[in-house]
Amino acid sequence: MVAFGHIVLAFRLCFALLSGGGATGAQFIAFMILSLALVAAETLNTAITCITDHLSLNWQVFAQGAKESGDLKPMCTLTANSLLIGTVLLRHFEIF
Numbered sequence: 001m002v003a004f005g006h007i008v009l010a011f012r013l014c015f016a017l018l019s020g021g022g023a024t025g026a027q028f029i030a031f032m033i034l035s036l037a038l039v040a041a042e043t044l045n046t047a048i049t050c051i052t053d054h055l056s057l058n059w060q061v062f063a064q065g066a067k068e069s070g071d072l073k074p075m076c077t078l079t080a081n082s083l084l085i086g087t088v089l090l091r092h093f094e095i096f
Contacts, residue, residue: 021092059088
């Protein structure tokens with residue numbers, strides 16, 4: 001639940017950055033899609049972690065691998081969102 005709170009806070013901050021950066025409608029839609037993908041990825045990551053913890057009472061190699069692979073999707077969606085916001089801001093300040 002803490003991660004979802006952080007996602008909502010980051011969403012609001014990034015939305016303000018996009019608004020201030022003069023983002024187009026298509027860029028706002030892309031941001032919304034990526035944000036929803038992030039929520040879905042984080043939910044799946046939490047589910048994978050819960051199931052893995054339930055199946056492996058002690059530390060096991062498969063459990064560590066499952067948790068690490070579950071962390072990859074949220075990281076990728078965060079990277080995609082960062083690239084989108086960075087591109088909008090760089091173009092707004094005429095750096096890119």
